[in-house]
Amino acid sequence: MSSTTQSKTLQKGLFGMALPIFGEFMLNMSVPVFDALFLSQVSDQAAASVGAVMPWFSMAIVFFSATGIAGASLASQYMGKLNYQRANLILAGLIILGVLAGLLCGLFFVSQASNIGQWMSLPPDMSLLASEYLVLAGAGVGFMGLRMTLANICNSYGQSHWNTISAALMLVTNIIGNGVLVLGWFGATPMGVTGVALASLIAWLLSLSFSLLVVLLLIKVKLPLAEAIKQPALSLKPILKIAVPSALEPFSYQSFVMVMNLMIVQFGETSLTVRIYALNIYVYCTMMLVAIGIANTMLVTQLAGAGHFERCHQQMRQGMRWGLIAVAIVASIIFIFHQSLLGLFTSNPEVLALGVVVCLIHSLNEPLRAINIISGNVLRGCGDAVFVTGNAIAVTWLFSVPLAYFTGVYLGYGLYAVLLAGMVDEFLRSQINWRRWKSDKWKRKLAPD
Numbered sequence: 001m002s003s004t005t006q007s008k009t010l011q012k013g014l015f016g017m018a019l020p021i022f023g024e025f026m027l028n029m030s031v032p033v034f035d036a037l038f039l040s041q042v043s044d045q046a047a048a049s050v051g052a053v054m055p056w057f058s059m060a061i062v063f064f065s066a067t068g069i070a071g072a073s074l075a076s077q078y079m080g081k082l083n084y085q086r087a088n089l090i091l092a093g094l095i096i097l098g099v100l101a102g103l104l105c106g107l108f109f110v111s112q113a114s115n116i117g118q119w120m121s122l123p124p125d126m127s128l129l130a131s132e133y134l135v136l137a138g139a140g141v142g143f144m145g146l147r148m149t150l151a152n153i154c155n156s157y158g159q160s161h162w163n164t165i166s167a168a169l170m171l172v173t174n175i176i177g178n179g180v181l182v183l184g185w186f187g188a189t190p191m192g193v194t195g196v197a198l199a200s201l202i203a204w205l206l207s208l209s210f211s212l213l214v215v216l217l218l219i220k221v222k223l224p225l226a227e228a229i230k231q232p233a234l235s236l237k238p239i240l241k242i243a244v245p246s247a248l249e250p251f252s253y254q255s256f257v258m259v260m261n262l263m264i265v266q267f268g269e270t271s272l273t274v275r276i277y278a279l280n281i282y283v284y285c286t287m288m289l290v291a292i293g294i295a296n297t298m299l300v301t302q303l304a305g306a307g308h309f310e311r312c313h314q315q316m317r318q319g320m321r322w323g324l325i326a327v328a329i330v331a332s333i334i335f336i337f338h339q340s341l342l343g344l345f346t347s348n349p350e351v352l353a354l355g356v357v358v359c360l361i362h363s364l365n366e367p368l369r370a371i372n373i374i375s376g377n378v379l380r381g382c383g384d385a386v387f388v389t390g391n392a393i394a395v396t397w398l399f400s401v402p403l404a405y406f407t408g409v410y411l412g413y414g415l416y417a418v419l420l421a422g423m424v425d426e427f428l429r430s431q432i433n434w435r436r437w438k439s440d441k442w443k444r445k446l447a448p449d
Contacts, residue, residue: 014295014318020160022291024151027167029287031174031203035196036280038178040345042192044273047345049129050193051276052265053116055258057134057141060105062250063243064145066380067097068152069294070242073301073381075156077446080305091153091221092228093235097243098149102142109138120258121265129193136197143204150211153221155298162214170207174199245385249376249392256396256425263408263418271415273346274354278362281341285330285366292323293377301381304446316378316437323370331366335359357416365423372430375437383445384436391432400425 032054039047071094078087113135117127147170151163177199179185182192191198215221228235264271296319303312334341338359342352376388404421407413436442 014292014299014315014322017155017158017160017295017298018292020164021155021294022288023164024160024167025287025291026284027164027171029283030171031200033280033283034171034175034178035200036277037344038182038196038199039193041182042196044346044348044351045126045269046129046193048269048273048276049117049122049126050133050196051279052120052122052126052261052272053130053134054276055254055261056116057109057137058257059251059254060109060138060141061144061148062254063101063105063247064098064148066247066250067101067239067243068094068149069297069377069381070246070385071097071149071239072152072156073297074238074242076298076302076381077305079156080302086234087156088222089224089228089231089235090239091156092223092225093232093239094149094153095146095223095225096228097236097239098146099142102145105145106139106142109134109141113138121262132193133197136194137200140201140204143201143208147204147208147211150208150215153215154211154219155294157219157221159214159219162211162218166207166211166214169210170203173206174203177202242380242383242385245389246380249380249385249389252389252393252396256401256422259401260404260418260422263404264415266409267414270348270350270354273348274342274351274358275415275419277342277345277351278355278358280345281334281338281359282331282362282366285327285334286369288326288330289323289366289370289373292319292326293374295319296323296374297377297381300378304382304443309440309443316375319378320371320374323374324367327366327370331363335363354415358419361416361419361423365419365426368423368426368430370430371434372426375430375433379433379437379442382442384442387436387442388433391436392429395428395432396425399428 036047036051039050071090075087075090075094078084078090114131116134117130120127120130122130147166151160151166154160154162176185178196180188181195181199182190184190261272261275264275296315299315300312300319303309303315338355339352342355342359346352376392379385379388400421403424404418407421408415408418411417
């Protein structure tokens with residue numbers, strides 16, 4: 001890696017990095033949205049069944065994401081210090097962790113696919129549909145995870161545009177696959193939920209192959225894998241030191257989502273269905289926040305590694321300002337057109353009626369999530385992951401979960417009360433993370449020379 005390569009991230013700036021990452025995430029996260037659309041063509045029950053167990057799937061993706069961002073952030077810090085050899089060693093360790101995690105996640109889903117729906121208290125027919133999806137999609141989750149690892153390597157090299165192309169290939173393959181395997185295009189026999197899972201599996205594999213070729217042949221990254229295996233204290237341990245607590249925080253959040261879904265199941269299938277559909281249409285707010293968050297983290301960590309702390313704060317303010325502006329615009333547009341967007345998934349009048357308040361709560365929640373995601377990402381990237389995780393676990397499980405149960409289930413206020421408890425959770429965590437950033441205590445957690 002040359003000094004020119006090192007400076008590409010800073011030269012591109014927030015928008016130069018964020019726009020390709022957003023393009024990648026828009027395409028990447030459109031896959032589950034299109035899956036939900038095709039599942040809704042099978043039945044509302046099929047869409048709700050798969051949607052109910054998706055937090056389990058998301059937890060696997062969360063670990064890949066946390067590991068990838070941790071590795072890329074560490075590499076960026078060493079690039080800022082002009083220690084390119086150590087940066088490459090970190091990226092090699094990142095690949096090793098991605099492969100191992102993919103194998104473990106695939107084994108878990110294949111062996112437990114028939115049980116996960118039961119753990120979620122789904123009715124037997126819904127549990128069976130969920131199992132059909134998980135046994136195939138879960139087996140291939142490692143393909144998606146390793147692709148995310150390669151995407152983070154591209155980001156650390158300032159070559160995020162390749163990720164957009166890879167994600168576009170994945171989405172197009174997924175749509176065509178769903179058309180053939182679910183709708184019966186070209187005379188194929190429709191396969192229902194199994195067809196949706198198989199289409200995703202094929203799309204992930206093709207996208208992974210493309211990303212691997214880009215990293216090895218076009219960017220020409222030289223990864224010292226043998227050296228990384230021989231020196232785990234230098235290649236793996238630093239990543240895990242950030243990744244493990246970083247993963248625990250979103251694990252905690254996804255567990256909270258599962259607990260919320262367990263509560264919502266008690267309110268009936270209609271409540272669960274509108275919840276799943278709302279999550280699918282608001283995923284575009286999430287992808288925008290994640291794109292800005294990753295780009296901002298790459299910039300801040302490289303500046304922090306170089307010791308430019310005043311520029312770190314300037315960059316953080318810029319990232320936060322544009323994150324809030326972007327999410328406010330998108331959330332408002334989604335709420336204005338929420339009936340039409342929900343109508344893409346269902347014509348059930350009960351679902352559409354519940355969707356008004358559900359979408360309003362989601363729209364009000366997004367700015368809080370912006371503060372939480374952007375500040376939390378940067379703190380983790382700078383090595384302060386333990387604080388972010390401790391904050392998340394304490395607030396969610398000592399306050400938000402009891403609040404959701406007490407107001408939604410015990411007092412009987414139902415779906416809206418559970419969602420409002422989630423909004424309170426985002427507010428508290430976002431304020432604590434933002435105050436932590438402003439305190440400058442994260443500087444003590446930066447990677448050593």
